[in-house]
Amino acid sequence: MPESLFVVGGEVEPPYFIGRENEIEKMKLDIETLAQNNVIIGPRRIGKTSLLRNLKTRVEDEVLFVTINCREMTGLSDFFRVVTRALLAAYEEKHQLKGLVQKYSRVFRGKITAAYKSLSEIGGSIEHIGNVYLRFREKDVNEQELVAETFDFIRGFSGEKKEPIILAFDEFQELRRFNGYIFNILKSQMDSQSSVRYIFSGSSVSLLHEVFLKPDSPLYLMTARIQLEPIEEQHVKKYIRDRLLTQNIRITDSALERIYACTGGFPFYFQKIGFILYQNSVLKNKNTIDDVDVENAFNSMLNEFDSEFESRYEWKFSDQQKTILKFLSREKYRRLSEISSDMQTPASSLTTSMRDLYNTMTIEKPEEGMYGILDNVFRIWVRRNILDEFSE
DSSP states (O other): OOOOSOOOSSOOOTTSOOSOHHHHHHHHHHHHHTOOEEEEEOOTTSSHHHHHHHHHHHHTTTSEEEEEEGGGOSSHHHHHHHHHHHHHHHHHHHTTOOSHHHHHGGGGSSOHHHHHHHHHHHOHHHHHHHHHHHHHHTTSSOHHHHHHHHHHHHHHHHHHHTOOEEEEEETGGGGGGGTTHHHHHHHHHHHHOTTEEEEEEESOHHHHIIIIISTTSTTTTOEEEEEOOOOOHHHHHHHHHHHHHTTTOEEOHHHHHHHHHHHTTOHHHHHHHHHHHHHHHHHHTOSEEOHHHHHHHHHHHHHHTHHHHHHHHHHHSOHHHHHHHHHHTTSSSEEHHHHHHHHTSOGGGGHHHHHHHHHTTSEEEEETTEEEESOHHHHHHHIIIIIOOOOO
């Protein structure tokens, strides 16, 4: 099967993963020395999950790297289940074992007596933590105790296997639903676990400040912050040009500039438009891509995202936020005074909406009084479909 030219979505690895060497090297050094914990913050589709995947590849010989999807958690018992299973799955994969996770998973379903038997065959800290969950099923342990036992297990497992552990919580803003309980427990755990380090990856600026940056926050100054920016233009242009050249397809400089202007350096989008351009070139038997081709491909991409963007615009934002986004979409960046003038409302009345849009990484603030929609593809969609302006 021939190699794909572009990969859209999912965990992207080389040669499709580009432009993050500085971030990888910094966190790699932190992990190898167990020097500090890290927070990765960035908007949707900026490549946070792919960054974690590639970081894992670079350090997995030295540590047990465990990626945890916080979207899978709806309750505190889910925290226990997701974290312990992810840790054992990572250990099983790294050391090429078989049946460990399968045996352990019996604690979550089926007969309790059979689960006790399976755990006794495993022994050690895994047997202990499995027994804790069985006691939870029998109502002898509550959810808060489950969470505390989860962290005790992580520390104990690391010592038992003599292996440092990195826990990477992807979409960490989902932990907010537990009213700060987990972050409060983490405070004492991060102080005491010398062989365990944490990475928190998410897209909530407000939670970042509440948990890590405010003087009275539970994890104040206990992590280093990595702000994920769009991939630099030079990397995107080289990547797209090189990928197309593998199939003897050339692309003009102006077409590359147009791609970057439209996608804003978001990996998901330039992978998507690259795929559409390649597909169209093959179908039309073209060996050169120009500005017109890029514009057609971009319009096709916008059409694909139409229902998603419409749903996002209609249901995620308040009426005032929708109006702000509508007028903010007119240009890449606009002053608050310009937006309030368009809306015919005092700028002071927009403060709460602007703050909420910023905290959810919907908008950015490059300088005082200046704002822009972070996702440029979404911005162009709003401009064309809500503001009804097509010139760009």
